[in-house]
Amino acid sequence: MSTPTPTVLDPRTLGRPVHLLPQFTGQLSEALGELLRQHNRRYRAHYQVGEVALAPGQGDAGRWLVGSAAAGHLACLLERSLVLSLMAHRYGATPAETENAQQTATEARLQALLCRQLLGCVQQALGLPAEDLALQHSPHSGLTPGGWIVRATILEPGQNLSSTVLIGLDGACMDRLLHRLADGQPPRAPRARTPPPQALARRLDVKLQARLLQQTLSLGELLDLRPGDLVPVRLNPKATQVLVDGSCLFTASVAEHQGKLCLTSFADTD
Structure with a gap:
């Protein structure tokens, strides 16, 4: 007989308004959609935003671009297929022609540009003005154990593309985000006054x-x-x-x- 595995509680979510995070992912999805629409108009592409999710983590090893902003430490990791897809629309090549070639300086510049644009969407969703970040390459996201990862799927049906974008937010960014989400909630009704301790002298054990x-x-x-x-x-x-x-x-x-x-x-x- 097999029994379902019980849900494991994450201590990082206890006592925090994590139930409001879908508001942030929804705003971020809209900002990413507007960014992709600009590429669609410019290059006659058909980029779309798929699922956008946010969860605790530090991200896998890869070719990250990391930087610091007013909100805290940010990181971005793009799958190469997305960068090659954009190059194909800009320069007329096909992604299959370049996926086995070494990264060129043009590809590296486009990767950095796209990462800055994506992180600008995150800053917008955090309620901050977009900064021109000085991004550095790193094999890891550089997030502490309190970091969270945004995982967004970018689709381009014309090229049969489904690419994943990872965006890392450190603990300071998450604190700012959760405070911002909580401040936007309507005020709670005042709690009933707690009876004095004398009224609780007799307790009912259940x-x-x-x-x-x-x-x-x-x-x-x-x-x-x-x-x-x-x-x-x-x-x-x-x-x-x-x-x-x-x-x-x-x-x-x-x-x-x-x-x-x-x-x-x-x-x-x-």
Whole structure:
């Protein structure tokens, strides 16, 4: 019997408004789309923005261009297929003719230009004026363990292109981004005043029981069981029953944190 792997909680996301990050990826997707539309008009291309996602990480090794801005450390990694595709539209060659050749000075300049434009879109989405960054080549992103990676897919159907762009944001950039997203939220209603400690002198202890699985067998099936028999079951970690004194009051999800199973995402039962 195999059971689903519990969700692992990332400590870097605890207590932070990470649920608002889709606002940033949506704004960044629009900025990238406008940048690509400029290339489309200029070179009669058909570039499109695919999925844009943001997750903790430091990125894989590769030919990164890194630099520092007012917001913090930024890094950009382009797949060569995207740069060759742009060269093909600008100079009339086909990507297949140049993908096995060594990188030329023209390709390096175009790569640096495109990285600056992409990082300018990130600065725009962060609410900062675009800076002319002094980018340096590096085999790694240079991000600390608190860094996050934007992974964007660029498509060009006419060339059957699907290329990935990686943009690294360090911890300072993420702090600025999360503060900016949180500041844009409507103010919360004031919390009810906490009763004085004297009113909590008597506390009600409630014992919670989690029912991970319940299997129904007929009496005949039960009597037919023998040592070594297997009973097929399926564990649903998103619908664990939480009982109080035998009564199911909540459902919850099962997650793993520091080697322990925890209950999260409580919901009232109907």
